[in-house]
Amino acid sequence: MPTYKAPLRDMRFLLNDVLRISEYSSLPGYSEASAETVDAILDSGAKFASEVLQPLNVVGDRQGCVRRPDGSVKTPDGFDKAYSAMVEGGWMTLSSDPDYGGQGLPRLLALAFSEMCSSANMAFGMYPGLTHGAYSAIHAGGSDEQKRLYLPRLATGKWSGTMNLTEPQCGTDLGLIRTRAAPLPDGAYSITGQKIWISGGEHDLAENIVHLVLARIEGAPEGVKGISLFIVPKFIPDSRGEPGERNQVACGGLEEKMGIHGNATCVMNYDGARGFLVGEPNRGMKTMFVMMNEARLGVGVQALAQAEAAYQNAAGFARERIQGRSITGAKAPDKPADPIIVHPDVRRQLMDCRAFIEGARAFAYWTALQGDLLHVSPDPKVREQAEDRMALMTPVIKAFLTDRGYKAVNDALQVHGGAGFTRDQGMEQFVRDTRISLIYEGTNGVQALDLVGRKLGANGGRGVFSFFADMDAFIAAHGGDERLEPFVAGLQTASAELREGTMWLMQNGMSDFDNAGASSHDYLHLFGLTALAYMWGRMAEAALPGAAAGDRFCVDKLVTARYFFARVLPDATSHLAKVKSGAGAVMALAADSF
Ligand SMILES: Cc1cc2nc3c(=O)[nH]c(=O)nc-3n(C[C@H](O)[C@H](O)[C@H](O)COP(=O)(O)OP(=O)(O)OC[C@H]3O[C@@H](n4cnc5c(N)ncnc54)[C@H](O)[C@@H]3O)c2cc1C
Numbered sequence: 001m002p003t004y005k006a007p008l009r010d011m012r013f014l015l016n017d018v019l020r021i022s023e024y025s026s027l028p029g030y031s032e033a034s035a036e037t038v039d040a041i042l043d044s045g046a047k048f049a050s051e052v053l054q055p056l057n058v059v060g061d062r063q064g065c066v067r068r069p070d071g072s073v074k075t076p077d078g079f080d081k082a083y084s085a086m087v088e089g090g091w092m093t094l095s096s097d098p099d100y101g102g103q104g105l106p107r108l109l110a111l112a113f114s115e116m117c118s119s120a121n122m123a124f125g126m127y128p129g130l131t132h133g134a135y136s137a138i139h140a141g142g143s144d145e146q147k148r149l150y151l152p153r154l155a156t157g158k159w160s161g162t163m164n165l166t167e168p169q170c171g172t173d174l175g176l177i178r179t180r181a182a183p184l185p186d187g188a189y190s191i192t193g194q195k196i197w198i199s200g201g202e203h204d205l206a207e208n209i210v211h212l213v214l215a216r217i218e219g220a221p222e223g224v225k226g227i228s229l230f231i232v233p234k235f236i237p238d239s240r241g242e243p244g245e246r247n248q249v250a251c252g253g254l255e256e257k258m259g260i261h262g263n264a265t266c267v268m269n270y271d272g273a274r275g276f277l278v279g280e281p282n283r284g285m286k287t288m289f290v291m292m293n294e295a296r297l298g299v300g301v302q303a304l305a306q307a308e309a310a311y312q313n314a315a316g317f318a319r320e321r322i323q324g325r326s327i328t329g330a331k332a333p334d335k336p337a338d339p340i341i342v343h344p345d346v347r348r349q350l351m352d353c354r355a356f357i358e359g360a361r362a363f364a365y366w367t368a369l370q371g372d373l374l375h376v377s378p379d380p381k382v383r384e385q386a387e388d389r390m391a392l393m394t395p396v397i398k399a400f401l402t403d404r405g406y407k408a409v410n411d412a413l414q415v416h417g418g419a420g421f422t423r424d425q426g427m428e429q430f431v432r433d434t435r436i437s438l439i440y441e442g443t444n445g446v447q448a449l450d451l452v453g454r455k456l457g458a459n460g461g462r463g464v465f466s467f468f469a470d471m472d473a474f475i476a477a478h479g480g481d482e483r484l485e486p487f488v489a490g491l492q493t494a495s496a497e498l499r500e501g502t503m504w505l506m507q508n509g510m511s512d513f514d515n516a517g518a519s520s521h522d523y524l525h526l527f528g529l530t531a532l533a534y535m536w537g538r539m540a541e542a543a544l545p546g547a548a549a550g551d552r553f554c555v556d557k558l559v560t561a562r563y564f565f566a567r568v569l570p571d572a573t574s575h576l577a578k579v580k581s582g583a584g585a586v587m588a589l590a591a592d593s594f
Contacts, residue, residue, distance in 0.1 A: 001058055001426055002057075002309065002310075002425065002426035002427070002429075002430070003054075003279075003312065003313065003316070004049070004050055004054050004120050004308075004309045004312060005046075005050060005085055005312065006042070006045070006046035006049060006050065006116045006119070007308060007361075008042055008043070008046055010361065010553075011042055011112050011115075011334025011357060011361075012038075012039070012042065013539075013543075013553065013557070014361060014362055014365050014539075015038060015108070015109075015365070016035070017543075017546075018362060018366075018535075018538055018539055019108075019365060019366060019369055021095050021106070021108070021369075022035070022040070022184040022374075022486070024373075027372075027373075027376045027377060027378075028104065028376045028504055029095070029104050029105055029106045029107075029372065029376055030106055030372070030376070032103075032104065032105060033073040033105055033109060035105075037105075038109060039483075041094070041109060041113070042112060042113075044111040045091070045112070045116050048085070048086070048089065048091065048116075048118055049113075049116035049117055049119065049120040049121075049381060050116075050120060051246060052082050052085055052086075053082060053117055053120035053121040053124055053125070054121060055078075055118075055121035056076065056077075056078045056082055056121055056124060056262070057120060057121040057122075057123075057124075057262075057318070057426075057429070058078065058119065058426060058429070059076050059077055059104075059262075060075075060076040060124060060262025060263075061122050061123070061259075061261045061262065061429050061432075061433075062076075062261075063076040063077060063261070063262075063337050064076065064261035064503075065203070065254055065261070065262065065263070065264040066254075067251060067253065067254045069201075069456075071202065071250045071251050071252070072204065072251075073202040073203050073204065073251055073254065073264045073266070074204055075203050075204055075205060075262065075264065076261075076262050079124060079205060079262060080204055080205055082124065083127060083128075083205040083206070085242050086128060086157060086235065087156055087158060087546075088159040089556070090156075091101040091104065091113065091128070091157075092128050092131065092132065092155065092156060093155050093156055093157075093159035094109060094110040094113060095107045095109065095110035096132075096135060096151075096155035096225070097139060097151070097155070100139075100151035100152045101151075101152045101153045101155045101156055102149065102155045105460050106368075106369075106372045107368055107371050107372050107375075108365060108368040108369050108371075108372055110132075110299070110570075111301060111364065111365065111368040112365070112505050114128075114129060114298060114301060114305075115301050115304065115305045115308075115320065115361070115364075116305070117305075118301060118302045118305035118306065119306065119308050119309040120309070120418075122260060122302055122305070122306055122433045123259075123260040123261060123262030123263040123433065124262055124263070125302070125403070126199050126200060126260065126263045127160055127200050127203070127205055127263070128157055128160075129155055129159070129295070129298050130161055130162055130163060130199055130295070130522055131154055131159075131160045131161040131199050131205060131206075132154075132161075132202075132294070133161065133163060133292075133294045133295050133298070134154055134160075134162065134163070134210055134212050135150075135151060135154040135155055135161065136290050136291060136294050136390065137212055137229075137278070137287050137288060137290045137291040138150050138151060138154070138212075138231070138278065139151060140287055140290040141229070141278050141279040141286070141287030141290065142231075142278055142279075143278075144205060146231060146276065146278065146513075148241075149237055149241055150210055150231065150233075153208070153210075153241075154210060157206065158206060158207060158208075159206050159207065159208040159210055159233075160200060160203070160205060160206040160208075160209050160210070160417050160499050161200075161209070161210045161211075161212065161328070161342065162198055162199065162200050162201055162209060162211045162212065162268075162367060163198070163199070163212055163288075163291055163292070164195040164198055164201075164211050164212060164213040164214065164232075164268060165177075165195070165214050165288070166195060166197050166198070167179065167193065167194060167195055167196060167197055168194065168196055172440040172442065172443065172446050173255065173385050174214065174224055174227065174285070175214050175222070175223035175224045177214055177215065177216055177217070177227055177229075178193055179191065179192065179193025179194070179195065179213065179214065179215040179216065179270060180193055180215060180216055180217075180218065181215040181216065181217045181218070181228060181230060181275060181277075182217075182218055183217070183218070184274070187277055188219070188274050188275065189215075189230060189274070189275045189276070189277060189504065190273070190275070191230055191232055191249075191271045191272070191273045191274075191275040192211060192269070192270055192271060192272055193215060193270050194252070194267065194268070194269055195213065195257060195267070195268040195270070195420055196255075196267050196268075197265050197266075197267075197440075197510060198265070198266045198267075198268045199263055199264070199265055199266075199440075200212075200263060200264055200266075201251055201252075201264060201265075201266030201268045202234075202251035202264060202266050202268075203264050204591065207235075207243055207558065208234055208235045208237075209230060209233070209234040210232075210233050210234075210235055210244045211231070211232040211233070211234070211249060211268065212229060212230070212231060212232075212278070212288065212291060213229070213230045213231075213232050213270065213275060213505045213592075214227050214228070214229060214230075214284055214285075215227070215228060215230055215275070215284075216228070217281050217282070220281070220358060221282065222280050224285055224509060225282060226282050227282065227284045227285055228277060228278075228280075228281050228282055228283070228284040229275055229277070229278040229279060229283075229284030229285075229287050229288050230275035230276060230278065230284075231275065231278055231329075232247060232249055232270065232273050232274070232275040232276075233247060233278045234246070234247055234249060235247065235428035236274055247273045247274055248270065248271045248272050248273040248274070249268060249269070249271070249273040249439060250268070250269050250271070250460075251264075251266040251267065251268060251269075251359075252266075252268070252269040253266070253267040254266060254267075255267075256586065257433030257436075257594040258432050258435060258436070259429070259431075259433040259434070259436060260433050260436055262478070280336060282378035282514065283432060290393075292294050292441065292442070293390075293394050295314045295441050296395070296397065296398040296442065297364070297368070297371075297397055297398070298400060299398055299402060299437050299440065299441045300360075300364060300397035300399075300400075300401035300407075300437075300577075301397075301401070301406075302434070302437050303401050303402040303404075303405025303406060303409075303434055303438075304357060304360045304361060304401050304436040305403050306405060306409055306430050306434040306437075307353060307356065307360075307405040307412070307432060308317065308357050308359050308361075308429065309407035310353070310408065310409045310412035310413070310427060310430040310466050311350070311353040311354060311357055311408060311412050312436075313416075313425070313427065314349070314350060314353065314411070314412035314413075314415040314416065314427075315341075315350055316413055317415060317416050317419070317425070318340050318341040318346050318350060319341050320339060320341050321339060321340050321416075321417075322335055322336065322337040322338060322340070323337050323338075323340050324337055324338065324340070324343065325337060325338050326338050326342035326343065327343075327344075328381050340350050340415070346415055347445035349411040349412075349414060349415050350411075350415065350568070351560070351563045352407075352408065352567070352568065353408040353411050353412055354560055354563075355536075355560050355563050355564040355567070355568050356404050356405070356407075356408050356532075356568070358539070358557070359407065359532035359535050359536050359539075359564060360401050360404065360405065360532065361522075362532075362535035362538070362539055363393075363397065363401070363532055363535050364397060364401065366535065367389065367390065367393045367394075367397055370386040370389040370390050370393070371386070371390055372555070373385075373505050374386035374387050374390055385466055388459065388462055388463035388466055389463060389466070391455055391458060391463060392451075392455045392456075392458075392463035392464060392467065393531070394446065394455075395447035395450045395451040395455060395524065396451060396524060396527050396528050396531060397446075398441060398442070398444070398447045399438075399444035399447035399448060399451075399524055399528075400524060400525060400527070400528025400529075400531075401528075402434075402438045402444060403438060403444055403525070404438040405434060405437065406431075406434050406435060406437065406438060406567045407436045409430045410431060412427060412430065412433055413428065413430065442519045444524075445520075445521065447522050447524065448521045448523065448524040450500065451520065451523065451524050451527065452505055452509060452516050452519070452520045452523055452524075453516060453520075456502065456505065456506075457506075461506075464502060467531075468498075468499065469576060471491060471495045471530075471534050472495070474488075474534065474537055474538065475488055475491060475492055475495075478537070478541060483544055484537070484540055484541060484544070486562060486565050486566075487533075487536060487537045487540045487561055487565060490533055490537075490565035490569050491530075491533045491534060491536075491537045493569075494529060494530040494533040494569055494572050495530055495533075495534075495574075497526060497530070497572050497573060497576045498526055498530040498572075499582075500525060501519075501523050501526050501575075501576050501579045501580070502523075502587070503593070504519075504579060504580050505519060505523060505579070508582060512583060514580070514583035514586075515581065515582040515583045518582060518586040518587065519578070519579040519580075519581075519582060519583075522565070522575040522576075522577070522578040522579045523579050525571070525572075525575045526575040526576055526579060529568070529569055529571060529572040529575070530572060532564065532568075532569075533564070533565070533572075536561045536564045536565065539561060540557070540558055540561040541556060543557040543558050543561070544558075
């Protein structure tokens with residue numbers, strides 16, 4: 001069975017030495033996040049993840065969820081107790097608004113906790129993750145009455161939340177939504193239609209489930225301009241706000257799927273269910289995007305988290321498994337063979353994982369910090385910059401971290417040889433579970449289109465130019481420091497390549513949209529690698545004093561940084577070449593020749 005130990009030292013290094021969160025102590029949330037508080041939360045969060053959630057990971061995979069004939073769904077053994085422990089421990093309230101029972105701590109800290117949950121048990125972590133997403137959407141777009149009624153219960157996790165977008169005929173293209181909303185005399189709506197693949201649509205963990213549903217009010221315009229958002233509770237709250245009458249929404253079936261078996265993926269049938277409009281009619285996408293953007297960051301972190309857990313197990317296996325002799329002479333002459341960690345090809349795979357994971361964690365945490373600044377900074381300039389960064393980085397975090405995270409999980413499996421493919425070591429579960437992260441919350445292909453089609457040009461390119469300025473400032477500040485020379489030089493090359501790719505897209509993507517579409521995947525990867533180079537530069541700088549003092553963690557950080565620049569970042573050049581080759585080769589074959 002796989003094991004997991006939260007990478008607390010790395011998390012603390014990022015929060016304290018790289019992002020320097022103490023510098024934000026005058027801001028709401030950060031003022032309460034003293035070093036002691038952060039340490040205590042990380043320590044007990046790690047304990048919760050590894051002692052409560054991780055032991056249920058294999059159970060959840062093997063048992064899966066079961067739909068009973070009455071439509072109720074039983075989650076795997078132990079999930080209900082773990083969920084109650086999460087609610088009672090206040091874990092779900094970490095970053096929620098104190099006005100609604102939250103602790104008001106930084107989202108950054110909540111993200112670190114969610115990383116641990118996803119490493120320990122990705123399928124379980126989706127229930128609280130979506131619940132927080134529903135909380136955020138209602139917080140952003142709900143009426144005062146809706147906030148009063150739903151937020152305290154969603155913030156604590158007493159009630160859980162779901163996101164209902166997908167229908168049989170509509171996945172990526174939400175303009176095709178058919179679910180109907182008919183106005184009722186009392187101001188509510190009658191919701192009718194079918195949603196599919198709804199995560200956590202029905203379960204036995206919480207006393208009520210709050211479905212956020214996209215539907216079309218009768219007579220609404222076609223396409224996404226005619227979509228509204230509704231709250232459809234499983235039990236309609238009574239006058240005291242307690243779960244009352246059972247609503248006409250039911251789970252019509254559970255999907256059998258490749259992974260995340262512990263999470264109930266439901267067909268949800270709405271049969272004249274009472275729904276309550278959130279915000280204005282036909283403006284539902286705006287509020288739903290609050291939930292979707294939060295979930296996209298969460299999905300990127302899921303893949304990073306799974307990669308961390310898989311890597312830890314691969315590293316342990318590589319130290320123990322003996323096979324063959326080192327090509328430079330025996331390293332364990334007392335044994336019949338050397339541990340496989342001596343082989344350069346095994347090292348390559350472990351180092352690829354490690355360089356990705358640590359860089360990706362820095363990137364995700366840096367982005368989460370922007371999410372906090374966007375909400376709590378008193379300075380409008382800082383808020384604007386944070387908003388630009390969040391918007392720009394969200395598709396990159398979602399798609400780059402999941403593409404590369406999935407590769408890392410596969411590398412970790414490969415290190416195990418046949419033991420990776422068979423069940424006992426649990427590596428194949430990591431691969432199966434992580435695979436969905438490339439698909440849901442908008443496929444990675446669609447994230448790449450979002451980056452090149454919407455985010456790059458937003459506000460005249462303000463976001464991307466400010467990202468270039470961030471990197472330029474780092475290069476200017478540290479260019480003369482020979483201890484950082486390989487890192488600064490590597491970042492300089494990568495940022496020049498990203499600029500070149502961006503210019504190419506601006507010049508060629510507008511004149512032929514197929515150029516933008518065909519280049520988008522490689523452009524997103526060029527972007528992701530450059531962002532990681534910036535993060536690795538900053539981590540190397542932060543590790544210098546510790547490394548000089550002989551701190552092993554900091555020495556290892558610099559070693560891994562060198563690996564990233566020598567062995568991972570060169571991929572950026574190949575992505576740039578593919579970006580610049582445009583649509584020609586991609587679109588040349590006639591559709592009927594496939
Ligand atoms: C386990 C699981 C859980 C899920 N949970 C939820 C949930 O909680 N709530 C919810 O609403 N949905 C959920 N989904 C649905 C998920 O978000 C969709 O599967 C996803 O958005 C893709 O839609 P689709 O499957 O219909 O693929 P399609 O939209 O049919 O796409 C098929 C392929 O075509 C590509 N493609 C489509 N359009 C374009 C385009 N314009 N340009 C380029 N390429 C394109 C896609 O990238 C993809 O590779 C879940 C799905 C699964 C499998």
